[in-house]
Amino acid sequence: xxxxxxxxxxxxxxxxxxxxxxxxxxxxxxxxxxxxxxxxxxxxxxxxxxxxxxxxxxxxxxxxxxxxxxxxxxxxxxxxxxxxxxxxxxxxxxxxxxxxxxxxxxxxxxxxxxxxxxxxxxxxxxxxxxxxxxxxxxxxxxxxxxxxxxxxxxxxxxxxxxxxxxxxxxxxxxxxxxxxxxxxxxxxxxxxxxxxxxxxxxxxxxxxxxxxxxxxxxxxxxxxxxxxxxxx
Numbered sequence: 001x002x003x004x005x006x007x008x009x010x011x012x013x014x015x016x017x018x019x020x021x022x023x024x025x026x027x028x029x030x031x032x033x034x035x036x037x038x039x040x041x042x043x044x045x046x047x048x049x050x051x052x053x054x055x056x057x058x059x060x061x062x063x064x065x066x067x068x069x070x071x072x073x074x075x076x077x078x079x080x081x082x083x084x085x086x087x088x089x090x091x092x093x094x095x096x097x098x099x100x101x102x103x104x105x106x107x108x109x110x111x112x113x114x115x116x117x118x119x120x121x122x123x124x125x126x127x128x129x130x131x132x133x134x135x136x137x138x139x140x141x142x143x144x145x146x147x148x149x150x151x152x153x154x155x156x157x158x159x160x161x162x163x164x165x166x167x168x169x170x171x172x173x174x175x176x177x178x179x180x181x182x183x184x185x186x187x188x189x190x191x192x193x194x195x196x197x198x199x200x201x202x203x204x205x206x207x208x209x210x211x212x213x214x215x216x217x218x219x220x221x222x223x224x225x226x227x228x229x230x231x232x
Contacts, residue, residue, distance in 0.1 A: 054125040095159035110173040117177045128215040133157030136207040137192035158189025
């Protein structure tokens with residue numbers, strides 16, 4: 001009985017050491033994870049600040065240049081969003097640029113591109129220039145399902161974005177930027193996935209648009225400087 005009791009005490013002592021060790025290990029791991037989390041959040045905050053600074057500076061630069069050229073554009077100086085009102089880039093259901101659309105791009109694109117590449121802080125902080133097409137959600141005749149409607153509008157939105165991209169290279173921007181532009185330029189179609197709402201209802205005219213966005217570098221975190229062009 002004495003031997004049995006002695007073994008029980010030893011076993012209990014071993015168990016206590018085991019659980020103490022496990023508790024210390026878990027506490028240590030918790031501290032490590034908390035530290036990594038704090039570092040991650042701090043890094044993200046720094047990246048966000050860098051992105052915002054680049055956005056604001058780019059927006060201010062573009063605003064100044066557009067005003068100098070007397071080009072009508074509404075620019076949000078905090079978010080970098082630019083809205084171009086009453087611009088008809090395309091005829092209804094067409095991806096061919098209208099004469100009015102070409103005339104506007106002839107003025108806008110050189111200012112936009114040359115401004116982006118005018119300063120190293122902007123040029124080196126940009127990952128991509130995205131030309132993004134959008135449509136409204138009105139239905140095509142003969143297409144029965146929502147998926148068919150979405151796919152058809154996806155095609156149209158992509159073709160429109162590509163038309164703007166192709167024409168951009170024909171404008172009178174400083175051609176020394178062509179190589180950088182070819183590497184950065186991205187064309188995307190969004191169909192009617194991102195409509196413009198007014199009082200909770202879709203504004204079809206505003207939903208039909210082409211957006212140009214700058215995706216900003218910041219340790220693999222990206223944001224966008226958005227430019228909206230209205231289209232019929």
